[in-house]
Amino acid sequence: MSEIISEPMSDVDLRAPVAFVIFNRPAHTKRVFDAIAAVRPKTLFIIADGPRPSHSTDDEKCRQARAVIENVTWPCDVKTDFADTNMGCRARTISGTDWVFSQVNEAIFLEDDTVPHPGFFRFCQDLLRHYRDEPRVAAITGLCLSPSWSSKYSYGFSILPCTWGRAFWRRSWEAFDPAMTLWPEVRDNALLSHVFPDPAQAAYWQKIMTSAYLRKFDSWGYPFMFSCWLQGGLTAVPGRNLVRNIGFGPESTHTKVSGGYGKLALQDISFPLRHPPMIARDHAYDDYAHRQFIDDRSLSARLRNKIRRVVEEHRFHRRERALLDGQSPS
Numbered sequence: 001m002s003e004i005i006s007e008p009m010s011d012v013d014l015r016a017p018v019a020f021v022i023f024n025r026p027a028h029t030k031r032v033f034d035a036i037a038a039v040r041p042k043t044l045f046i047i048a049d050g051p052r053p054s055h056s057t058d059d060e061k062c063r064q065a066r067a068v069i070e071n072v073t074w075p076c077d078v079k080t081d082f083a084d085t086n087m088g089c090r091a092r093t094i095s096g097t098d099w100v101f102s103q104v105n106e107a108i109f110l111e112d113d114t115v116p117h118p119g120f121f122r123f124c125q126d127l128l129r130h131y132r133d134e135p136r137v138a139a140i141t142g143l144c145l146s147p148s149w150s151s152k153y154s155y156g157f158s159i160l161p162c163t164w165g166r167a168f169w170r171r172s173w174e175a176f177d178p179a180m181t182l183w184p185e186v187r188d189n190a191l192l193s194h195v196f197p198d199p200a201q202a203a204y205w206q207k208i209m210t211s212a213y214l215r216k217f218d219s220w221g222y223p224f225m226f227s228c229w230l231q232g233g234l235t236a237v238p239g240r241n242l243v244r245n246i247g248f249g250p251e252s253t254h255t256k257v258s259g260g261y262g263k264l265a266l267q268d269i270s271f272p273l274r275h276p277p278m279i280a281r282d283h284a285y286d287d288y289a290h291r292q293f294i295d296d297r298s299l300s301a302r303l304r305n306k307i308r309r310v311v312e313e314h315r316f317h318r319r320e321r322a323l324l325d326g327q328s329p330s
Helices: 026-039 058-071 089-101 118-130 170-174 183-188 199-213 221-231 283-294 299-324
Strands: 018-022 043-048 077-082 106-111 114-116 137-141 155-158 166-169 234-238 243-245
Touching (some): 018 058, 018 089, 026 058, 077 089, 089 106, 137 221, 199 221
Parallel strands (some): 018 043
Antiparallel strands (some): 114 243
């Protein structure tokens, strides 16, 4: 699938603040900054982590990355929060987000490896306004894991928040508990089964959340996801993919390999948005995302599932053709 990049949306008045999280990748930083510059936000927060003492090139790379944002050529209130020393992904993102929400009630967040489609900004701004006072919606993402997702509406709702290109409100962040204090109670009473009726999915997330609780991951994303589940909060997911991660590789903190994510191209989304009449989780989308991108089962299991899906699709189309021909489906 080829990428479709629209022209910058000069007719959109981007009043939603944009927060940009950077570190030590100046080339990546420039690509994302250029996408931000194209939509000329009124307010731009820059959150930067500091160099790692064990990496001799970090000082210069961090300096070059920070220099990129000196190229703001439009009227913009630029606010910076630069760490002098390295805090790590989790601590720097949490402290930076605290800083942003100490000043504004809602914001769009991008990281230095997440290139957005121009429509991403309007999508986020529209939904920040639309669901500002709706606690059932906890976050907005630009990532769509099902590019052929068929719906008459512009977006749906998922139980799976994604941190690649996101937007949310201070109210969502205030509910965030980095320590995952309630996880032992949820784990010991098997309460994940209420979120994931599929036992395999529940078991998968039990393993992930236990590791996150024990701080085996330098990640803020899993604790945030858990906080959303505790609040019953859903994430608005676009019907077209609006962000692309370009950070896969050995220098990445979490995404050393791309898997299927690297094949997700940017897509156009139409405006004005068609809002769904109900706020309800799309189980089919979540099951697809879990099956195709999240679960780390063995290759043999993945192949068996793929064969099963092909057989099921073949049977469905055979029955459909029989019905169209006026025959009794077998």
